[in-house]
Amino acid sequence: MAEQNRKRSRIACTSCQSRKRKCSGDQPCTTCAQFGADCHYDLLSRKKKDIRHFQSQSAVTSLLSPATVQNDIASKRQQQDQQANPAALAGLLLKALEANSGAAFARRLNPKNDVAGAPKLHLFGWNVGARYPIPEWTKALASVKPRSVVDIISQDEMRSLASIFFDKVDPCYPFIDRDTLLRQVSRRWLAATSESLGFGPYDAVLCGVAAFGYLFSRRRATATELQLIESARSILEQSLQSEPLSPVDIVTGWVLRVAYLRMTTTAHAAWMASCSLMHLIESTGMHIEPSSNIALDRATTAESCNPETRRRLFAMARHLNVWISFELGRSRVVLQGATSLAPSPRPTTNGFATTTTADIFNLLPISESLDPNEAQDISNLESALADVLDIIYIQPHLILVQCNLMLCIYRRLRALNSIISGDVLDRVLALSGKGLKAASELVAISSPWHQIANVPFQVVCTLLAIDNRASLAMLRDAMRTLHEVASAYDTEVMREAYTTAYLMTVMHQRRKEEDMRTLKDVLQFNPSVSIPDETQIREPTVQSDHTLMDYPGFSWLSDILVDIPSLRDFDMEGL
Structure with a gap:
């Protein structure tokens, strides 16, 4: 049948x-x-x-242009080749995901790093490192149990930490209304409220804001900060088991947690949390404008939320998920059917509206256009690079975000063998210099944005890749800035990033010296030729005031020393 x-x-x-x-x-x-x-x-x-x-x-095909027909044939042949060769398909997917990764760029830039035992796509300078040494961190967390925010800190401490948050974090991550939070603080510490509630519906937000206050005021985490982190984590993870009673508060708490993890923990943990945040956004309908004629029950969840607050939360979630995914070389979460509008610029203190270039969300469309799964040609990337370079930021944290985006686009163009004009290259170097200065300024005021580690390391890689007089002249400032960050935040992550940048620079110097010896051999072929004194060439000497730092737990780099005899006496394992 x-x-x-x-x-x-x-x-x-x-x-x-x-x-x-x-x-x-x-x-x-x-x-x-x-x-x-x-x-x-x-x-x-x-x-x-x-x-x-x-x-x-066939008649439909005949109406197409010859170029379209040829492209269709080539596409079908490529699909056939990929089906016949799964390994090739996997390679193409991996290459696409690594397109925006600074780790992949550093690895391709220095093949000597590709030695046995080297971690794949190791993210040098992902952030300034853990707030606690790992053994102590694990031991401390084991003894911490979730508590309500009123049992952890006083109302005066909460207000002080909130002030630090709005002074240092909010200018770059503007997704919490200050007046709303202060009202919640006053309400939460009322005697009747604090006694009748264990965990309040707004506790995850209060704990997250307070944790940021500690992060941006102290070099090391305290027991109180660990307690705030653990309490927020417990509240937020429990919220995933059922429909949240306060969706906006829970989403706000999750945005705070993902942003905190991006600055303090491993890339994998931050990526997993950012994906959970995006799925939570979808389940609550906060990616849909209430005015949209979409028959979705979940869309009603966001109707009671202030439209601007909802847009900013969704934009922050996208920003974090996009860049964590790009840098890690993994897939990002794309919500289908999203109708949320772009957030409006915040008004300035004098009552006039700011320009769109004064907001981090202005860069979000450009960032999302770099999705490696989307077709990108050189002209589009060149246009995006020009748009980023045209933006003028004053705040150091926004300059770092702009610089990071610019470096990503440059890596993409370099991978496509694009010929960048001298004027554009000068602007790339100029913005890189601004990024280095911004990183130094943030280190001085104890603002451990993840970009203060990431941008200087990527600038070093970019300068070595450009390899002209202007870029090499900037290399000293780049290494000095990276050293400042490593000295201020003496973590294994920063020692690893600085030592890797140092080794890459030394190997670049070695290649230059080999080229110089080759040129000397050529000139010595006819030593009888006299050179006028004014044009006499002297061999340059390379000086550096940097020293190798301890490098525990990263023994695979010792294989690089085979090609660097002058560094063999250094103890790379830490004495």
Whole structure:
């Protein structure tokens, strides 16, 4: 009975006919595409009614331009090759995901790093490192149990920490209304409220803001900060088990947690949290404008939320997920059917509206356009680079965000072998210099944005890749800035980033010295030629005031020393 109901194509290709296989009647058919066979139809031997459908498809193809037809053929051949070679397909997907990764750029820039035992796509300078040494951090967390925020800190402490948050964090991450938070603080510490509630509905937000206050005022975490982090984590993870009673408060708490993890923990933990945040956004409908005519029950969840607050929360979630995914070389979460509008610029203190370039959300469309799964050509990337370079930021934290985006676009263009004009290259170097200065300023005021570690390291890589006089002249400032960050935040992560940048610079110097020796051999071929004194060339000496720092737990870099005899006496394992 199943045999009678099975539908067959009225026409089969010659390959399927000879092998007596089922043919789909497409061009190429499914069977030929799977096995990579040449798909050909013998139309002259078939009846007109059998080939009518095939001819109608051919008529549509004939209306296309030759270029379109050729592109379609090439695309089908590529699909056939990928189906025949799964390893090649996996390689293409991996290359696409690594397109925006600074770690992949550093690895391609210095093949000597590609040694046995080296971690794949190791993220040097991902952030300034853990707030606690790992053994102490693990031991401290084991003894911490969730508590309500009123049992952890006083109301005066909460107000003081909130003031630090709005002074240092809010100018870059503007997604919490100050008046709303202060009202919640006054309400939460009322005697009747604090006694009748264990965990309040706004506790996750209060704990997150307070944790940021500690992060941006102290070099090391305290027991109180650990308690705030653990309490917020417990509240937020429990919220995933059922529909949240206060969706806006829970989403706000999750945004705070993802942003905190981005600055203090591993890339994997931050990426997982950012994906959870995006799925929470979808489940609460905060990516949909209430005015949209979409028949979704979840859209009603966001109707009671202030429209501007909802847009900013969604924009922050996208920003964090996009960049964490890009830097880690993993897929980002894209919410289908999103209708949320772009956040409006905040008014300035004098009552006039700011320009769109004064907000981090202005860069979000450019960031999302760099999705490695989307087709990108050189002209689009060059246009995006020009747009980023044209933006003028004053705040140091926004300059770092702009610089990071610019470096990402430059890496993409370099991977495509694009020829960048001298004027554009000068602007790239100028913005890199601004980024280094901004990082130093933030270190001086104890603002451990993740970019103060990431941008200087990537600038070092970019300067070595450009390799001209202007870029090499900036290399000293780049290394000095990275050293400042490593000295201020003496963590294994920063020692690792600085030492890697130092080794890459030394190896670059070695290659330059080898080139110089080659040129000397050429000039010594005819030593009788005299050189005028004014044009006499002297061998430059390379001086550095940097020293190798301790490098525990990263033994794979010792293999690089085989090519650097002058560094063999350094103890890379830490004495």
